[in-house]
Amino acid sequence: MSLTKxxxxxxxxxxxxxxxxxxxxxxxxxxKPVLRGVTFEINEGELIGVIGPNGxxxxxxxxxxxxxxxSIGGEVLVYGKPYKEQRKLxxxxxxxxxxxxxxxxxxxxxxxxGRYGHLGWFxxxxxxxxxxxxxxxxxxxxxxxxxxxISQLSGGQQQRVFLARALAQxxxxxxxxxxxxxxxxxxxxxxxxxxxxxxxxxxTVVVVHHDLATVQDYFDSVLLLNVELxxxxxxxxxxxxxxxxxxxxxxxxxxxxxxxxxxxxSGKGV
Amino acid sequence: MSDFWIILTGSLVASCCAxxxxxxxxxxxxxxxxAISHSVMPGIVIAFLLSGSRDSVLMxxxxxxxxxxxxxxxxxxxxxxxxxxxxxxxxxxALFAVGVVLVSxxxxxxxxxxxxxxxxxxxxVHWNIWELGGxxxxxxxxxxLGFTLMVIVAVISLFYKQFKLCAFDPALAAAIGIPVAIFxxxxxxxxxxxxxxxxxxxGAILVVGLLIIPASTAYLLTERLGMMIGLSIGVGIASTVxxxxxxxxxxxxxxxxxxCAAGVLFALALLFSPSQGIVAKKLRLRKLAA
Ligand SMILES: Nc1ncnc2c1ncn2[C@@H]1O[C@H](COP(=O)(O)OP(=O)(O)OP(=O)(O)O)[C@@H](O)[C@H]1O
Ligand SMILES: [Mg+2]
Numbered sequence: 001m002s003l004t005k006x007x008x009x010x011x012x013x014x015x016x017x018x019x020x021x022x023x024x025x026x027x028x029x030x031x032k033p034v035l036r037g038v039t040f041e042i043n044e045g046e047l048i049g050v051i052g053p054n055g056x057x058x059x060x061x062x063x064x065x066x067x068x069x070x071s072i073g074g075e076v077l078v079y080g081k082p083y084k085e086q087r088k089l090x091x092x093x094x095x096x097x098x099x100x101x102x103x104x105x106x107x108x109x110x111x112x113x114g115r116y117g118h119l120g121w122f123x124x125x126x127x128x129x130x131x132x133x134x135x136x137x138x139x140x141x142x143x144x145x146x147x148x149x150i151s152q153l154s155g156g157q158q159q160r161v162f163l164a165r166a167l168a169q170x171x172x173x174x175x176x177x178x179x180x181x182x183x184x185x186x187x188x189x190x191x192x193x194x195x196x197x198x199x200x201x202x203x204t205v206v207v208v209h210h211d212l213a214t215v216q217d218y219f220d221s222v223l224l225l226n227v228e229l230x231x232x233x234x235x236x237x238x239x240x241x242x243x244x245x246x247x248x249x250x251x252x253x254x255x256x257x258x259x260x261x262x263x264x265x266s267g268k269g270v
Numbered sequence: 271m272s273d274f275w276i277i278l279t280g281s282l283v284a285s286c287c288a289x290x291x292x293x294x295x296x297x298x299x300x301x302x303x304x305a306i307s308h309s310v311m312p313g314i315v316i317a318f319l320l321s322g323s324r325d326s327v328l329m330x331x332x333x334x335x336x337x338x339x340x341x342x343x344x345x346x347x348x349x350x351x352x353x354x355x356x357x358x359x360x361x362x363x364a365l366f367a368v369g370v371v372l373v374s375x376x377x378x379x380x381x382x383x384x385x386x387x388x389x390x391x392x393x394x395v396h397w398n399i400w401e402l403g404g405x406x407x408x409x410x411x412x413x414x415l416g417f418t419l420m421v422i423v424a425v426i427s428l429f430y431k432q433f434k435l436c437a438f439d440p441a442l443a444a445a446i447g448i449p450v451a452i453f454x455x456x457x458x459x460x461x462x463x464x465x466x467x468x469x470x471x472x473g474a475i476l477v478v479g480l481l482i483i484p485a486s487t488a489y490l491l492t493e494r495l496g497m498m499i500g501l502s503i504g505v506g507i508a509s510t511v512x513x514x515x516x517x518x519x520x521x522x523x524x525x526x527x528x529x530c531a532a533g534v535l536f537a538l539a540l541l542f543s544p545s546q547g548i549v550a551k552k553l554r555l556r557k558l559a560a
Contacts, residue, residue, distance in 0.1 A: 067444070068445060087445070094439065098441055103438045103495075104495050105495055110438075113434075116435055116446060117446030125431065165442075169446075
């Protein structure tokens with residue numbers, strides 16, 4: 001089945017399939033759609049910013065792409081196949097508030113969880129997983145905190161642990177939900193360096209981002225979202241005043257300021 | 271000899287509950303444990319009516335069915351927008367009430383009195399003997415609980431990483447392809463099994479105590495999940511022994527004393543835990559101030 005599919009590529013498209021192609025995706029929690037008919041296709045090896053107001057459906061888009069919530073219409077393909085067949089290629093950094101940091105575990109153990117997907121049903125994490133996890137922790141500058149109980153880490157350190165866990169997943173396509181939320185300048189720098197390192201390795205990273213002032217510096221492409229897809233494309237073409245006005249509706253009084261005053265606390269997620 | 275059997279029975283109940291309790295507490299589902307332990311009651315009565323005996327196998331299946339039904343209904347109500355604590359309350363009180371009605375309706379056929387279901391009769395475990403081909407195999411409850419404990423240990427250790435990730439970060443678990451819903455129902459199925467096996471010995475109410483208190487005590491004492499499970503079992507067994515001794519001294523309800531002992535151990539941990547205890551925190555602050 002998959003063989004015939006692989007062989008019968010449409011004529012002319014010799015290029016490798018896109019890391020993520022979303023076609024007419026519609027998602028509703030109750031009655032009202034939270035995402036409506038979203039269609040786009042991303043390029044491999046880019047850093048992509050997902051921008052939109054609170055409640056625009058950015059987290060929902062990621063969750064639907066990961067198959068965490070059912071969609072009522074449309075299709076998501078990861079490297080040309082349904083995400084179910086491609087789970088090992090995908091890494092995920094959820095919003096930091098989505099887990100209970102009082103859980104009895106330490107930083108190293110959390111990073112090792114990133115390896116669970118590679119272990120199959122019955123194998124337990126062992127020395128190899130531990131070594132990988134330690135390496136990932138040092139990549140985010142957290143090696144000294146390996147044995148620290150996770151509630152005794154600062155918010156920025158917790159975010160780094162989450163990033164290390166995603167690195168441990170060793171994926172090709174990453175989804176990160178607000179990795180920059182509530183971190184200080186040093187951690188923000190560390191994170192963006194890491195994202196650029198991932199990009200150098202040819203990985204594709206989709207990042208939900210709220211700080212409009214840094215979008216142009218960080219991302220190759222941006223996706224403007226407000227229930228419907230507002231625009232998607234290279235940052236310099238898409239990230240314009242006009243398009244942002246349209247995306248944020250009337251709620252954009254702060255925007256002009258944030259362009260002139262970079263890194264002002266513009267619009268951190270609620 | 272009866273001392274030995276009672277303490278063994280109590281320890282087995284405590285161990286079953288302690289292991290599952292850890293996952294309930296960590297998933298903030300302690301009250302679902304409460305709900306299940308009550309709503310399996312109609313299942314037990316129906317099994318009784320059908321088989322006319324305390325045949326454990328049928329009871330186990332009936333309890334399992336009602337435990338999963340409870341879990342499913344709670345889930346369904348939550349998804350249709352009812353507050354989670356309200357859905358739990360609605361489902362388990364309604365099912366429990368059905369059980370009470372059934373018991374009162376069929377009291378004559380059932381030989382099951384409500385006191386026994388609620389408070390257990392651990393003092394008499396050694397009277398209810400399992401005989402195999404005329405050979406005395408020891409109390410039936412011990413065999414039943416031993417079997418349940420083995421199932422729990424086997425399932426949890428086989429799928430330890432799945433249960434752990436589902437408890438800590440269900441979103442990542444689902445993203446890497448762990449069937450989160452199946453593990454949820456598996457856990458709830460185990461809770462139903464533990465509940466029905468423990469029923470006759472400690473009763474429905476006290477099962478809840480043993481599900482939640484030792485696990486919460488262990489939570490205060492350690493920062494590792496594996497350790498938390500071990501400590502939870504330790505606290506559960508210690509509660510059983512201390513509670514039984516107290517009950518003998520005071521000539522009071524054994525099951526009641528066991529859960530009281532668990533409560534006392536919890537209070538001690540709350541005060542004196544080296545990391546999170548109130549006393550340790552005070553001392554640390556004083557040191558800082560000095
Ligand atoms: N579990 C849920 N049940 C019902 N509605 C939900 C649920 N999660 C999100 N929503 C609704 O879906 C919409 C989109 O939510 P989503 O979390 O995707 O927004 P977002 O763009 O990530 O916002 P933020 O910037 O605040 O993180 C919101 O209107 C929200 O109220
Ligand atoms: Mg969000």
